[in-house]
Amino acid sequence: MRYFPLFMDLSERAVLVVGGGEVASRKTEALVKAGAQVTILSPELSESLLRLWHDDVIHWIQQRYDSAFLTRNYVQVWATTDHAALNHQIHADAKLLGLLVNVVDDQPYCDFITPAMIDRGLIQVAISSGGSSPVLVRNIRESVEAILAQNLRVLAQFCGEKREHLKANRPDVNARRRFWQSFLADPMVKETQERTILEHRYQHYLAMPELDVREVVWVICDTDVELLPMKAVRFMQQSEQVLYHRDIPAAGLDLCRRDAERAVFASRAELQDLLTRAREETHALCIMVTATDFQAVADLKMKGERQFGCGVYQSE
Template sequence: MQYFPIFLDLKAKSVLVVGGGEVACRKVDSLVRAGAIVTIVSPTIDRYLKTLVEQNECQWIQNFYSKDQLSMRYVQVWATTDNPELNHQVHHDAKQLGLLVNVVDDQPYCDFITPSMINRGRIQVAISSGGASPVLVRNIRQRLEAQLPQNLNIQADFAASKRNDIKQALPDVESRRKFWERFFDLPEVEVATSHQVLESCYRHLIDQPNTEVGQITWIEFGDDVELLSLKALRLMQQAELVLYAQDCPFVFIDSVRRDAERLAFADEVALSTMLAQAQKAQLRVVVLIPQTSTKFSLLIKQAMHLKLASQ
């Protein structure tokens, strides 16, 4: 992983943009929409930026760049001019003050980069190749845009509006997590276009007891993670505990739910003990075993009430 992904809260935070051309327009537009206090330094600026300045959306220092214009109040500095020498000077000055700086389209001079974004209101999906292939990123974005429903913003807004209500109804984090999983799986929620529909689903489900019990899903891994079935991937995302053979490739382990507990087992005896503890706690468990292995057959047969998921 070349860059650590992070969403930064820029509301009421000061950001300096050096340059006033087309590139600056794109960056300033995004920064203003994120709520940043943007200061532009440039002798001249694009018409769009002038409009933002006239509307008090950002500030303009109508002058050439000078090191004296930098200060510790800026959480980000952007160098967007078409003069590489000037951009590198901005980078040098910003680094001396310990400021995060981005020289646009000049990756070695970037402390951070901006990913391609898909926006559905509160839901944001960021895609990045670390600057390696913008065209590939654009293609991925187009595919995801076609897959993600437009009503995700409605769902997210509704969930946010219920944060206090659900804490009173379901006092512990685990029960709230399982409730939301059931809620967002409802067919009516997936196609909802109004707050009223979601409210109806919410009220109906909040009064229903959670009858979910623990389960164990056996998934065989091979050499190619892309051969996993959609069902297997879905169950891997729902698992609370993932048990995996020591020779399991990391790409399979990394495909499971991020907050699931992950434990390796060395043999059948160790696995049997882990499964017994998981069953007692009624956890949803995924067990990753080699495709060609037969030594776990007895354990699978003993779990007759549990589902088997394979490729």
């Protein structure tokens, strides 16, 4: 992974865009939408940029590029001119000042790249191929966008407004997670854009007693993780703790919830020790083993603990 995914807060932050053409227009519109204070450095502006300037949305320095215009006040510099040599000079000048710089469509001269975005208000999905395949990324974005509910804008805002309220009513972080999982799985919550309905369902789940339900799932995971059933993956992403054999492939662990507590084991004895405490303390426990290793530890699985693996589901 060459690029670390990061959402940067540009609200009220100074950004310099060198160039005033169509490329600059596209980048500027996105920067303005993010709340950045954009300055354009260019002798001329496109029609769309002129409109933004007339509306006092952006600042305009009507000059040709000179390194004297670069200052450390800018958190980002964008080079969008039609001249590669000039863009590379802007990159070199910006690096001397320790500024983050992006030379558009010239990946070796980019400290950061912009992904394809799906915008649902507070919910933003970013997709990137590291600059290697823009068409593939566009196809993925279209596929993902088609399955994302339109009510995510309202839902995200509602959940954000309720965070502190729920903390006061559910002090335990795992209890809050279980609350949100139940709330967000509600069919009415998934479909509605009415805040009154969201409030009604929120109060409904808040009034329900906190049940001490503990669930343990065994996942048999080998090299081809795509053979795992959806039920297994869904639980892996909801687990509070993951116990996994050292031979579990990295692709399998990547399917687990990122902030779940994890512990690795290499033998039956190590797993048995981990299980004693985990069964008592964890509400959602996932145990990941390879098919070979499962034969040696299968008798540790207790009645009622579910088992998934290789496309096969077994309830007992």
